[in-house]
Amino acid sequence: MTNAFELWPAIDLKDGTCVRLLRGDMDKATAFNTDPADQAMRFKKMGFDRLHVVDLNGAFAGDSANGDAVRAxxxxxxxxxxxxxxxxxRAQIDAWLDAGLSRVILGTAALRDPDLxxxxxxxxxNQIVVGIDxxxxxxxxxxxxxxxxxxxxxxxxxxxxxxVAALIVTDIxxxxxxxxxxVxxxxEMADAVSIPVIASGGLARVEDISALREAKGRRAIAGTILGRALYDGDIDPADAIKAAGAE
Known part of the structure; x- marks a missing residue:
């Protein structure tokens, strides 16, 4: 899928379970799969070729909290x-890349410790991504x-x-x-920098993928995260992959 618009189906982990939150509120979590490894395999069978994983407990605690699920x-x-x-x-970055991750996303650290x-x-x-929420x-x-x-x-x-390999930009x-x-x-974010920008937050339908691909600006948007709409069945995986321009 050379130069194709990237689709990143999301596995958000809370207490070892795949969930989706509403506007990042941990008290408004909907559980979708108690087996994160199973969910990963399901996404692959749907035709996706990459995964976006978030340790929600870790984001609040400031340390990895769903490590077993990620390793699974x-x-x-x-x-x-x-x-x-x-x-x-840096120790966490080293350890996770050694464990087999392709890329590590730094969000809070990007603001607090940009030198890191x-x-x-x-x-x-090409293995460090900045999350800007x-x-x-x-x-x-x-x-x-x-x-x-x-x-x-x-x-x-x-x-x-x-x-930096990419920016993941979320409208909370x-x-x-x-x-x-x-969009x-x-x-606006994609135009501000030469770093590839991946969209996140609110994707609702396949048409959103097309709108991101067709957005007018100096630089193309590189991809998007697929979350709630994919889990709820509002987005058909085959249609999403087709809209992304992938074979």
């Missing part, structure tokens, strides 16, 4: 897996519990030219709502 996913599938949530030190991101990106080519255009951290004064666009620009107000992706915000 890695053991069950040969798909590239990217993981975020609670990864905030830059040094890791130089050490691990925004509430009203400003960066939210600590599992989205805190909103900073930093504008999402300004944070993105800090990592220009340091070797739409996450888990199936109200449609924020304009994502396109």
């Amino acid at each position: 996913i890695l053991a069950a599938t040969d798909m590239p897996v990217q993981l975020g949530g609670g990864i905030r030190t 991101v830059k040094t890791a990106a130089k050490a691990f080519e 925004a509430r009203d255009g400003r960066v939210a951290v600590e599992g989205w519990a805190e909103t900073s004064d930093m504008k999402a666009v300004e944070l993105a620009k800090q990592f220009e030219g340091c070797g 107000s739409r996450d888990g709502t199936k109200t449609g992706i924020n 304009d915000f994502t396109a």
Whole structure:
């Protein structure tokens, strides 16, 4: 799928179970599968070729909390897996990449310790991703519990030219709502930097994938995360893959 629009089906982990949250609220979690490895294999059978995994407990705790589930996913599938949530030190980055992850996502660390991101990106080519989660255009951290004064666009620009593989850009107000992706915000972020930008938050239908692919701007949007709408059956996997331009 060379240069195809990337589709990343999401496995969000809470207490070892695959869940979806509403706007990042841990008290508003819907469980979909108690076996994360099984869910990973299901996504592969649907035709997807990569996985986006988030350790929700870890994001709040500041340390990996669903490690066993992540390792089970890695053991069950040969798909590239990217993981975020609670990864905030170089030792954690090293350990997870050694464990078989393709990419590590740094969110809170990107705001709190940008030098960590830059040094890791130089050490691990194409394996460090920055997660930028925004509430009203400003960066939210600590599992989205805190909103900073930093504008999402300004944070993105800090990592220009340091070797970051991608930015995952989430509009928190739409996450888990199936109200449609924020194409304009994502396109603004994509235009601000030369780093590939992946959209997240609110994907509702196959048409959203087409809208992201066709977004007008200086730079194309690189891909999107598929969450609630995929689990609920609102998006047919084959249609999504076709809309992404993949064979």
